[in-house]
Amino acid sequence: MSRHPDPLTLEVVELIGEVVARFHEDYESAAAEHSLTGAQARLLSLLCLEPLPMRRLAQQLKCEPSNVTGIVDRLEARGLVERQPAPADRRVKVAAATAEGRKVARSLRETLRFAREPLAGLSEEERVALRDTLRRMLG
Amino acid sequence: MSRHPDPLTLEVVELIGEVVARFHEDYESAAAEHSLTGAQARLLSLLCLEPLPMRRLAQQLKCEPSNVTGIVDRLEARGLVERQPAPADRRVKVAAATAEGRKVARSLRETLRFAREPLAGLSEEERVALRDTLRRMLG
DNA sequence: TATTGTTATACTCTATAACTATA
DNA sequence: TATAGTTATAGAGTATAACAATA
Numbered sequence: 001m002s003r004h005p006d007p008l009t010l011e012v013v014e015l016i017g018e019v020v021a022r023f024h025e026d027y028e029s030a031a032a033e034h035s036l037t038g039a040q041a042r043l044l045s046l047l048c049l050e051p052l053p054m055r056r057l058a059q060q061l062k063c064e065p066s067n068v069t070g071i072v073d074r075l076e077a078r079g080l081v082e083r084q085p086a087p088a089d090r091r092v093k094v095a096a097a098t099a100e101g102r103k104v105a106r107s108l109r110e111t112l113r114f115a116r117e118p119l120a121g122l123s124e125e126e127r128v129a130l131r132d133t134l135r136r137m138l139g
Numbered sequence: 140m141s142r143h144p145d146p147l148t149l150e151v152v153e154l155i156g157e158v159v160a161r162f163h164e165d166y167e168s169a170a171a172e173h174s175l176t177g178a179q180a181r182l183l184s185l186l187c188l189e190p191l192p193m194r195r196l197a198q199q200l201k202c203e204p205s206n207v208t209g210i211v212d213r214l215e216a217r218g219l220v221e222r223q224p225a226p227a228d229r230r231v232k233v234a235a236a237t238a239e240g241r242k243v244a245r246s247l248r249e250t251l252r253f254a255r256e257p258l259a260g261l262s263e264e265e266r267v268a269l270r271d272t273l274r275r276m277l278g
Numbered sequence: 279t280a281t282t283g284t285t286a287t288a289c290t291c292t293a294t295a296a297c298t299a300t301a
Numbered sequence: 302t303a304t305a306g307t308t309a310t311a312g313a314g315t316a317t318a319a320c321a322a323t324a
Binding site for chain 3: 053054055065066068069089090091092093
């Protein structure tokens with residue numbers, strides 16, 4: 001694509017920008033309702049899929065490992081996450097969501113309004129088309 | 140929509156989440172290439188459309204007015220933005236992008252890869268359909 | 279020697295509250 | 302008295318560099 005995209009592409013980019021802004025806003029406010037920051041909510045949600053070593057968490061969150069220490073500290077202080085030793089390699093600490101942490105993450109997911117409302121206005125056919133287009137964009 | 144959306148909706152939500160993550164990543168790294176933070180880049184881009192009073196900037200950025208002071212301070216120190224008096228109300232300070240600021244913002248926009256590459260894989264027909272769907276989602 | 283997690287440091291963003299100058 | 306912008310403060314996220322324990 002050239003450095004000067006056509007008007008259609010420009011409009012789509014702008015619309016995606018709006019979707020991104022709304023999604024973020026919604027995510028942050030859902031996190032805040034649970035007294036979590038965005039970073040804490042993202043880390044907790046990750047750990048609800050599977051326990052992960054600190055280093056892996058940093059990779060997934062695309063930040064430096066040193067930052068993960070503090071985020072896990074704060075979640076651990078609230079009993080939402082715990083550090084577990086890794087028998088195979090005693091340098092590694094595996095972070096895992098507690099039962100309470102999983103409960104909070106579940107509740108967080110249900111609070112995400114953007115996940116439901118804007119899509120509710122689309123027909124099933126439109127949602128299928130949107131899914132296919134997004135898949136191709138990300139593919 | 141119920142609290143337990145159908146699998147199709149869930150997948151679309153997840154795909155949107157990925158788009159959001161990629162867009163953000165791309166935006167932050169484009170900003171960093173110009174030695175700007177994300178917040179600085181967003182503010183500068185806003186001012187390239189039109190000069191705005193500090194208060195209006197805060198509204199558009201959805202943050203407290205006190206934060207805008209610091210962000211504008213840092214951009215002003217680099218000569219990308221300047222504060223202008225508002226003759227009609229001497230309490231108001233209007234922030235405006237300098238010529239250099241507009242140049243940086245233009246360069247920033249051109250660096251945004253996500254704005255071009257994923258959409259390049261779509262046909263014009265698909266882009267039109269995506270535009271219409273996004274418009275409806277955003278209401 | 280290399281790697282994992284942590285600590286120390288500095289910077290930015292953020293909200294809150296108090297302050298100033300205007301209105 | 303109300304509003305616009307700022308300052309002061311505190312908490313959180315971020316990157317960098319140096320460190321301890323382990324591999």
